[in-house]
Amino acid sequence: MDALLDGIELQTGDTPRFAVIWMHGLGADGSDFVPVVPHLGLDDAPSIRFVFPNAPQIPVSCNGGYVMPAWYDIISLAPNAREVDAAGVRRSREAIRRLIERENQRGVPCERIFLAGFSQGGAIAYATKEGHTAKIAARLSLALRAAGIEVDPIDVSTAAPDFNLDSYDATLVCAPIHQEEYPPHMIGFARRHAEWLSAHPSAFVSVSLSALGEDDEDVEGLAQCVSEFAIATGWKPARVEHVAGALVFSQYPFFMRQVMKIIARQHGLPTTGDTDFTDYTRLEAFARDFATSIEARA
Numbered sequence: 001m002d003a004l005l006d007g008i009e010l011q012t013g014d015t016p017r018f019a020v021i022w023m024h025g026l027g028a029d030g031s032d033f034v035p036v037v038p039h040l041g042l043d044d045a046p047s048i049r050f051v052f053p054n055a056p057q058i059p060v061s062c063n064g065g066y067v068m069p070a071w072y073d074i075i076s077l078a079p080n081a082r083e084v085d086a087a088g089v090r091r092s093r094e095a096i097r098r099l100i101e102r103e104n105q106r107g108v109p110c111e112r113i114f115l116a117g118f119s120q121g122g123a124i125a126y127a128t129k130e131g132h133t134a135k136i137a138a139r140l141s142l143a144l145r146a147a148g149i150e151v152d153p154i155d156v157s158t159a160a161p162d163f164n165l166d167s168y169d170a171t172l173v174c175a176p177i178h179q180e181e182y183p184p185h186m187i188g189f190a191r192r193h194a195e196w197l198s199a200h201p202s203a204f205v206s207v208s209l210s211a212l213g214e215d216d217e218d219v220e221g222l223a224q225c226v227s228e229f230a231i232a233t234g235w236k237p238a239r240v241e242h243v244a245g246a247l248v249f250s251q252y253p254f255f256m257r258q259v260m261k262i263i264a265r266q267h268g269l270p271t272t273g274d275t276d277f278t279d280y281t282r283l284e285a286f287a288r289d290f291a292t293s294i295e296a297r298a
């Protein structure tokens with residue numbers, strides 16, 4: 001899938017200043033959201049190029065292997081064992097990044113490119129950007145290095161299939177909660193390395209909005225997510241650090257933005273703009289404490 005994805009393009013005027021790359025859902029194609037554009041009230045807006053790519057045609061396991069347009073294979077929808085093809089997610093993410101680069105070459109910089117997506121397309125739009133958990137992992141790395149620990153940050157969604165932890169002394173696993181679950185690629189990683197993680201110094205850094213709440217519902221909800229993670233992976237983290245994440249409305253694809261507005265409203269949080277709720281002082285204190293516990297075992 002190194003070639004540019006084909007699809008439908010339309011422009012609201014000459015020399016577009018903005019671009020929208022809009023990904024359809026499972027089984028649909030690029031034409032799906034084209035009829036929405038005339039209803040967006042863009043008559044007085046600057047010129048926009050809409051790009052509606054077609055997902056590749058692949059067999060979809062949860063649909064009996066039927067070949068259909070899909071951004072990635074869904075291997076299982078079973079409760080507690082949901083599994084998607086992480087390599088497929090990565091391939092589609094790279095394909096969308098190539099479309100973004102093409103917009104850059106056509107004169108539209110990243111800050112004027114919007115990703116939109118429905119269902120699977122929304123998941124790919126979200127996976128295409130660096131998440132808040134990556135920022136938290138970067139801050140943890142800095143704090144651990146400052147404490148004299150050699151650190152090797154790894155994005156498990158792009159790690160080689162034969163990656164192993166044998167050359168490491170300890171591991172911090174960081175993952176966000178999305179719709180009351182940790183990402184499938186993180187569940188797969190923890191499952192593959194459960195034995196190692198259980199036998200070595202390790203901790204789980206869980207990033208969520210519920211970490212902001214102090215009522216029973218939030219606390220029990222988080223405990224439930226961690227417990228389901230432990231059942232799904234076979235790794236029961238000895239130490240779990242709950243870290244408050246972020247709301248980044250500027251980066252959510254269209255449909256996800258609507259869902260996140262509802263979630264934010266329910267929690268009494270802002271429904272516009274970007275807000276970083278992470279307490280970095282507390283995060284760094286956790287990193288120092290983890291560093292001390294590794295050194296104590298060495």
Ligand SMILES: Cc1cc2nc3c(=O)[nH]c(=O)nc-3n(C[C@H](O)[C@H](O)[C@H](O)COP(=O)(O)O)c2cc1C
Pocket residue numbers: 130131132133134176177178179180181207208209210211244245246247256260
């Ligand atoms: C689609 C989506 C679903 C989310 N679902 C939950 C949830 O069920 N519970 C929760 O506490 N936080 C939830 N959050 C909040 C995220 O955990 C928080 O925004 C975090 O910073 C996301 O990290 P990331 O950018 O690395 O994905 C959700 C966020 C998104 C975007």
